[in-house]
Amino acid sequence: MSLLGLACLQGGLAAIVSALLLAPRWWWPIHLVFVPALVLAIQLQLPISIYAAGFFILLLTYWSTFRTQVPLFLSNRITVHRLAAWLADDQALKVLDLGSGTGSFALSLAQLRPDWRVTGIESAPGPFVISRWLGRKANNLTLLRADFWPHSLASYDVVYAFLSPVPMPSLWQKARKEMRPGSLLISNSFPIPGITPDKILSINDRRQTQLFVYRIPSGKTHKGATGNTAEVIRF
Incomplete structure (x- = not known):
């Protein structure tokens, strides 16, 4: 041979x-x-x-x-459409996409909801340049090339992350510290260890995407202790 x-x-x-x-x-x-x-x-x-x-x-x-230890993951359009429908509200939301890559989530959401303010933050120059080119005509989209860890989450109603299992515990601590009570941290595919989500959005797409929704609690108590059952919403 x-x-x-x-x-x-x-x-x-x-x-x-x-x-x-x-x-x-x-x-x-x-x-x-x-x-x-x-x-x-x-x-x-x-x-x-x-x-x-x-x-x-x-x-x-x-x-x-x-x-x-966060590779490049791209959110598909079905996931963005389902999440936008679930978040549908008369209120003008401010949404942040952590690690926005080529803009697959941020740009699609900005196009679906022109009344919302969408921000994407990406550190890798290649995907960032692509996202800037694709989103050049979106008036409600802001794209930043930076490390998201120093970036404050305080002004956002919804923070979306499609990262990896590695940063999730640290991201939860950052969200608890900076985000307002009642705002949402939504993780695509990777749950926060030891914290039960408020909702699980099960997307009927090819990869059977799951979105783990965490509502930031007031005070210092962790909402969603281990062992509780999250409500599953199927699309």
Whole structure:
């Protein structure tokens, strides 16, 4: 068997093992193609400049992911539409998207609700430039290139996050400290450990998205102790 054939066999076995170990599905194709792509690239004798360009593109896209452990996740339009419908209110809401990426959530929400004020904050320069270009005509959309941790959450009615499990405990502490009682922290896919959400919005999309809704309580008591059952709203 050729070296490339062995690499393909290794990739197939790695993908199968990844699936059997219940790894997230997006890891499966990575295991499948990584080693074959590496062997193929060596055999093609590609110029070094291509690798440098690839590294530069990945750097612009993921930036400080190695530190934050928050990859680039994109919210689909179905999720944005369902959440906008659930939040429907005569009140002009101020919404913040933490880690807004290419603007998939912030721009879509701003287009759906022109009476709301939507802000997105993103640290990676690549996705930020794309979001600025896509959202250049949205008058009710503000996009900031910055680390969201120093950014105050005090003025927002709704804070939306599609991050990873790693920052959720710290984000909850930041939200409890800065957000007004009654305002909402909404996390796509990743619940806050030890805190029961007030609502779970179950979206009937391809990936069966779940939005965990936490209403900021008054005082210092944690609302939603472990063991309570959250109301599930299905769309």
